[in-house]
Amino acid sequence: MKERATHNETTHGLSRRGFLGLLGNAGAGAAMSLRAFDAVADVVPHRVPTYRKVETLGSVCAMCVNRCGIRARVVDGVLEKIDGDPRNPNSRGGTCAKGQAGIMQVYDPDRIRYPMIRVGERGAGKWRRASWDEAYAYVADNLVKIIEKHGPESLFWSSTTDLTETFFVKLGTYLGTQNNARHATLCLASRNVGYFASMGGVPEIDLANSKYILMYGANRLESFELPYNIDLVDAVQKGGKLVVVDPRMTYTAAKGEWLPIRPRTDLALNLALMHVLINEELYDKEFVANRTVGFEALKAHVAQNTPEWAEKETEIPADKIRQMAREMAAAAPAVAIFPGRRTSWYTNDTIFRQSMGMLTGLLGAVDAPGAAYFGGDKAKLGSYSWAIEPVELAPKFDGFVEKFPLANHEDGGYVHMRDAILNGTAKNPVKGWMIYHQNPLVGVLDSNKTLEMMKQMDFIGVIDIQPSQTAWMADIILPETTYLERLDPVWAPASTPAFMAIRQPVVATQGEAQPVLEIIKGIAKELDKRHEFETPITEAFDFTMEEYVDAQLKGTALDRAGLMKEGIWVAPTNGLKFGQFRSGEMTFKTPSGKLEFVSERFIRNGYPGLPVYASPREEPGKQRLITGRHAWFTHSFNQNNKWLNALYPENEVWINPAVAKEKGINDGEYVKVKSSRGEIRIKAKVTPRIRKDTVFICHGFGGEKGGQTTLAGRGGPDQVLMESAADEISNNQAMHETFVEVLKG
Amino acid sequence: MNVGMKKLAAALTLVCVGMASVNALAEDANPKRGRVYFKMVCTVCHMTQAGKAIPPSSSTMAEWGAYMDADKHDKTGASNASVKYYTSQEYRKSVADSNKAAKKFLDVPDDQMLADVRAFAISGAKDSDTPASCE
Numbered sequence: 001m002k003e004r005a006t007h008n009e010t011t012h013g014l015s016r017r018g019f020l021g022l023l024g025n026a027g028a029g030a031a032m033s034l035r036a037f038d039a040v041a042d043v044v045p046h047r048v049p050t051y052r053k054v055e056t057l058g059s060v061c062a063m064c065v066n067r068c069g070i071r072a073r074v075v076d077g078v079l080e081k082i083d084g085d086p087r088n089p090n091s092r093g094g095t096c097a098k099g100q101a102g103i104m105q106v107y108d109p110d111r112i113r114y115p116m117i118r119v120g121e122r123g124a125g126k127w128r129r130a131s132w133d134e135a136y137a138y139v140a141d142n143l144v145k146i147i148e149k150h151g152p153e154s155l156f157w158s159s160t161t162d163l164t165e166t167f168f169v170k171l172g173t174y175l176g177t178q179n180n181a182r183h184a185t186l187c188l189a190s191r192n193v194g195y196f197a198s199m200g201g202v203p204e205i206d207l208a209n210s211k212y213i214l215m216y217g218a219n220r221l222e223s224f225e226l227p228y229n230i231d232l233v234d235a236v237q238k239g240g241k242l243v244v245v246d247p248r249m250t251y252t253a254a255k256g257e258w259l260p261i262r263p264r265t266d267l268a269l270n271l272a273l274m275h276v277l278i279n280e281e282l283y284d285k286e287f288v289a290n291r292t293v294g295f296e297a298l299k300a301h302v303a304q305n306t307p308e309w310a311e312k313e314t315e316i317p318a319d320k321i322r323q324m325a326r327e328m329a330a331a332a333p334a335v336a337i338f339p340g341r342r343t344s345w346y347t348n349d350t351i352f353r354q355s356m357g358m359l360t361g362l363l364g365a366v367d368a369p370g371a372a373y374f375g376g377d378k379a380k381l382g383s384y385s386w387a388i389e390p391v392e393l394a395p396k397f398d399g400f401v402e403k404f405p406l407a408n409h410e411d412g413g414y415v416h417m418r419d420a421i422l423n424g425t426a427k428n429p430v431k432g433w434m435i436y437h438q439n440p441l442v443g444v445l446d447s448n449k450t451l452e453m454m455k456q457m458d459f460i461g462v463i464d465i466q467p468s469q470t471a472w473m474a475d476i477i478l479p480e481t482t483y484l485e486r487l488d489p490v491w492a493p494a495s496t497p498a499f500m501a502i503r504q505p506v507v508a509t510q511g512e513a514q515p516v517l518e519i520i521k522g523i524a525k526e527l528d529k530r531h532e533f534e535t536p537i538t539e540a541f542d543f544t545m546e547e548y549v550d551a552q553l554k555g556t557a558l559d560r561a562g563l564m565k566e567g568i569w570v571a572p573t574n575g576l577k578f579g580q581f582r583s584g585e586m587t588f589k590t591p592s593g594k595l596e597f598v599s600e601r602f603i604r605n606g607y608p609g610l611p612v613y614a615s616p617r618e619e620p621g622k623q624r625l626i627t628g629r630h631a632w633f634t635h636s637f638n639q640n641n642k643w644l645n646a647l648y649p650e651n652e653v654w655i656n657p658a659v660a661k662e663k664g665i666n667d668g669e670y671v672k673v674k675s676s677r678g679e680i681r682i683k684a685k686v687t688p689r690i691r692k693d694t695v696f697i698c699h700g701f702g703g704e705k706g707g708q709t710t711l712a713g714r715g716g717p718d719q720v721l722m723e724s725a726a727d728e729i730s731n732n733q734a735m736h737e738t739f740v741e742v743l744k745g
Numbered sequence: 746m747n748v749g750m751k752k753l754a755a756a757l758t759l760v761c762v763g764m765a766s767v768n769a770l771a772e773d774a775n776p777k778r779g780r781v782y783f784k785m786v787c788t789v790c791h792m793t794q795a796g797k798a799i800p801p802s803s804s805t806m807a808e809w810g811a812y813m814d815a816d817k818h819d820k821t822g823a824s825n826a827s828v829k830y831y832t833s834q835e836y837r838k839s840v841a842d843s844n845k846a847a848k849k850f851l852d853v854p855d856d857q858m859l860a861d862v863r864a865f866a867i868s869g870a871k872d873s874d875t876p877a878s879c880e
């Protein structure tokens with residue numbers, strides 16, 4: 001142990017040393033976990049090596065959604081260090097704290113190591129260990145019972161984005177349910193639909209070469225999105241101007257100009273910027289004439305949206321708005337109107353994102369260095385030939401397709417689904433809920449409603465690595481292997497240069513955890529014994545992960561052994577090619593083939609073609625609650641990671657000093673935050689970095705009970721406070737629509 | 746008829762103006778079956794023979810309608826094969842041993858299968874409300 005510590009101190013510096021110091025504490029947590037789960041948790045083995053077998057394996061991080069390239073250093077079978085892979089064109093050798101703390105994902109004493117079946121009341125935390133055979137039979141029994149009594153449309157199927165999610169979603173499809181609730185409905189659905197309306201899709205941004213970057217709320221330096229956070233720093237270092245419009249001064253805003261906008265008025269700012277560009281004839285006339293439609297209608301639409309009008313709405317001075325428009329026009333086309341990622345803010349989010357695409361078009365900030373672009377490179381993979389899916393599936397229980405015609409129907413809408421179940425408007429009883437690697441009790445607003453919904457379920461099954469708050473409420477938890485213990489499908493994203501990377505096992509599995517594909521195959525066998533499906537489930541999953549990967553790699557530059565040896569393959573590239581959209585050689589994926597100021601898709605589905613602004617409501621004496629991420633946390637499981645939790649053990653409510661003074665609240669003291677939906681206790685952070693009418697709480701903390709012993713009882717859960725609200729077009733949850741009162745202790 | 750079906754019917758009407766017989770078929774078309782056939786028969790063959798997929802989102806609704814009406818599988822006219830042939834029972838039978846979807850849909854009448862594929866291609870066209878890839 002001493003040898004290892006010394007080695008790491010000299011090689012990897014402070015953060016590693018800190019992590020290793022914490023590693024020693026893992027044993028204490030292990031004892032708690034043993035009691036909770038009656039399981040044998042062997043945390044990082046302690047040993048005094050005389051001979052060290054060192055291997056370095058290339059893989060793909062899964063501590064957040066970015067999938068950075070990593071090099072895992074394994075010493076005598078123990079994962080000792082995770083470094084960035086410099087060959088990865090997206091992550092370029094970097095890993096964040098979460099990526100390095102991935103080691104604790106494997107050795108976390110809270111980890112579920114065996115199938116666990118509930119023996120007490122739901123949520124009481126009483127479990128018994130089960131064999132996999134028993135677990136598979138238990139899940140199949142329950143699913144078939146529901147299917148035979150109520151039909152497969154009575155199953156609710158939710159999961160989060162990852163390379164293996166496709167297997168779980170397919171299982172639902174083969175069972176006959178279309179009732180998916182996927183990650184996008186909690187995160188970026190409104191962005192996707194808004195840009196779909198104006199630009200035909202969400203563009204990439206050549207951020208590294210942008211001369212003017214406008215970020216609405218996007219907090220790239222804390223909520224990583226690669227390679228944008230790296231490119232942003234490059235652009236600013238090269239002299240690019242960064243303007244961040246956000247009620248809160250984030251670390252990203254601190255690197256540029258912060259415009260503390262009144263919440264939910266972002267659309268007003270965009271309308272005014274377009275007003276100035278048109279009025280002062282600063283827009284890109286050639287691009288507008290040749291590559292857009294609806295300019296005259298837009299001109300009339302924004303005629304009244306003067307900077308003075310917008311100042312009253314946004315509280316951004318009219319002169320500043322004029323200056324922004326002029327500076328953007330001067331920098332165009334190298335202007336980045338950054339689309340953002342988590343856009344689950346307000347109920348008007350889709351039309352706000354639509355306006356971002358419109359502003360991009362007006363500036364002609366498309367298809368040029370430093371601007372928005374479509375295309376780029378992508379490695380071409382083969383694909384596994386799946387068994388035939390059932391053709392006649394029962395419609396979704398919540399009428400989602402009819403109500404939200406432009407939403408992504410395969411992703412579903414969480415808020416709408418939950419309402420349909422609770423309000424009794426579901427077309428059929430919804431009795432079973434299978435959840436894969438998602439934590440809806442934290443990720444979905446108004447969590448008391450989710451708890452209510454759970455009560456209506458005859459069966460809740462969770463596949464996860466950790467006993468999340470949601471898993472704690474389940475009837476069975478099926479332990480999945482971590483990303484460091486399993487082979488996953490090949491990943492080949494849109495990227496210039498193109499590349500393909502593989503996530504592979506770098507260490508042996510802890511306990512009896514299984515990859516999700518193996519879990520599904522186990523359940524499939526039991527399902528087919530009990531029920532006749534249109535396509536037998538065993539037939540649908542009659543392949544190994546190796547075979548799946550081989551099918552993907554058919555005809556590519558490397559076979560499985562080659563890719564696993566290297567971890568990554570990068571294609572030669574000629575770099576980004578611009579000009580094809582401007583010349584008309586390529587068309588936008590809109591009905592007109594051009595960038596649409598007036599959305600034909602919106603009109604033909606009964607929505608206004610141009611975004612219509614409405615002033616936000618206010619609640620005197622209360623603050624609007626907004627939420628966001630911290631650099632150490634993306635998923636709620638990050639917060640239970642001992643190393644990461646030690647860096648930021650509990651969240652705070654950010655409150656402006658003037659408001660704090662009025663309420664007699666001191667920095668660092670515990671306060672109550674109250675909404676119509678609940679009340680939490682949380683530490684106050686008194687800071688001028690937040691507007692007076694707004695409070696901020698970092699998402700993902702809190703919860704008194706649960707199997708996550710590091711996180712339990714720490715901080716305050718913002719999702720408890722949030723009222724149920726969703727974007728009107730995409731049904732993306734709207735997390736910034738709640739007003740709260742902050743009260744002394 | 747739900748909103749999705751209404752939109753699809755409207756889209757089909759748009760590209761089938763003046764073609765009463767196709768319109769009649771379109772009302773009964775099953776784009777879900779068309780989707781399975783498109784992905785598991787058309788795309789699989791395109792990938793094997795030409796090394797590239799032709800997703801519905803590669804063309805507009807009007808282009809797909811015109812393509813299907815012209816009934817020339819190879820747009821250049823270099824081969825005589827027709828779209829109708831590649832959705833026919835004759836073709837499905839010829840590949841049924843190696844293609845699960847062709848086998849599953851062996852009994853679907855020729856006109857119906859063509860209408861299903863047409864409906865899916867148009868509903869997933871790039872100017873539609875639900876552009877579809879081949880994945």
Ligand code: SF4
Pocket residue numbers: 061062063064065066067068091094095096097098099100224
């Ligand atoms: S940003 Fe961090 S957590 Fe996310 S993939 Fe990269 S290294 Fe992993």
